Amino acid sequence: MRIPKIRSGSWTRQFALSLGVLTAAAVLLVWSTAGKTAPQASACTTCKPLKPADEQRCAQLEERLSRPARFVARGQAQLDKYEPLMQEFMEKLCYRAWKHDTTARDTGPYTATLVDGQLKAQAYNQHAVSRVWYSTLMFEWMERYRPTDESKAPSNQPAPPNGAMMVKEMWTPPLARWAGTCFDCVRPDGTGAVFWTRDDITFSTGWFGSWYGPGWAPDWPAGASNPLTGSGQGSSQFCVNCHAATISA
Ligand code: HEC
Numbered sequence: 001m002r003i004p005k006i007r008s009g010s011w012t013r014q015f016a017l018s019l020g021v022l023t024a025a026a027v028l029l030v031w032s033t034a035g036k037t038a039p040q041a042s043a044c045t046t047c048k049p050l051k052p053a054d055e056q057r058c059a060q061l062e063e064r065l066s067r068p069a070r071f072v073a074r075g076q077a078q079l080d081k082y083e084p085l086m087q088e089f090m091e092k093l094c095y096r097a098w099k100h101d102t103t104a105r106d107t108g109p110y111t112a113t114l115v116d117g118q119l120k121a122q123a124y125n126q127h128a129v130s131r132v133w134y135s136t137l138m139f140e141w142m143e144r145y146r147p148t149d150e151s152k153a154p155s156n157q158p159a160p161p162n163g164a165m166m167v168k169e170m171w172t173p174p175l176a177r178w179a180g181t182c183f184d185c186v187r188p189d190g191t192g193a194v195f196w197t198r199d200d201i202t203f204s205t206g207w208f209g210s211w212y213g214p215g216w217a218p219d220w221p222a223g224a225s226n227p228l229t230g231s232g233q234g235s236s237q238f239c240v241n242c243h244a245a246t247i248s249a
Contacts (some may be wrong), residue, residue, distance in 0.1 A: 047182050062089065067199075104131040105129065108126055128173050129172065129173050130169070132167070133169070145158075165197045209232075211236075218231070
């Protein structure tokens with residue numbers, strides 16, 4: 001989004017502008033916290049939804065990816081074999097056969113600040129604009145243990161079963177940028193997507209986790225600069241910055 005540069009003027013003009021900006025920011029904040037979503041239902045009638053590229057191959061990939069334990073050799077998950085399958089699964093949009101959030105949403109506020117006469121926008125989100133897709137096992141677990149009325153949730157909940165999977169697609173924030181977009185008709189943008197498989201026998205944190213998007217490369221063998229892994233064993237080093245503290249996710 002291009003932010004227009006505000007020209008300097010008299011004090012009153014500056015004040016009026018600041019007030020306007022503050023009001024706009026407040027409106028934006030109220031709007032975003034009201035939980036509204038970009039109007040998109042009508043847009044979906046004028047474009048072609050992107051579906052899984054090859055249903056048969058997708059079913060095969062899902063079956064393999066849901067059992068990471070089969071990729072363990074000499075006590076190690078063979079990520080050089082597992083991760084390319086994930087790449088193909090994501091590239092073919094195989095997860096788009098699953099149930100999913102009705103639409104994409106912001107995962108944090110988006111603010112505008114006036115600094116030296118110039119508006120600076122900042123997204124304070126965890127996961128950009130997100131829409132999550134749930135495999136059948138994952139969805140069944142959620143229906144049972146995450147009812148709309150949480151007071152009705154069973155006690156002593158088990159963690160999601162091994163083999164449950166999730167994919168979260170992402171787009172550059174804020175959601176307002178995407179007004180009119182039918183998310184079914186577009187791929188995630190450069191922000192990419194994340195992929196999760198539950199397996200508490202193979203992985204120490206109970207999950208295989210990965211970012212996937214433009215520029216993604218398998219984490220094994222490691223790159224020349226030996227970076228933190230954004231894909232791999234135990235939810236990967238990057239994801240556990242935030243996701244390590246929970247049992248279920
Ligand atoms: C900066 C902290 C942070 C990092 C790093 C992070 N996450 Fe998240 N993640 C969150 C938060 C907070 C949420 C909940 C956001 C919301 O629902 O608004 C979330 C939500 C999710 C969800 C959706 C869960 C659900 O039940 O809907 C998935 C899937 C996910 N993260 C996977 C990952 C993966 C895989 C990685 C690593 C590539 C990762 N995350 C890195 C903070 C983080």
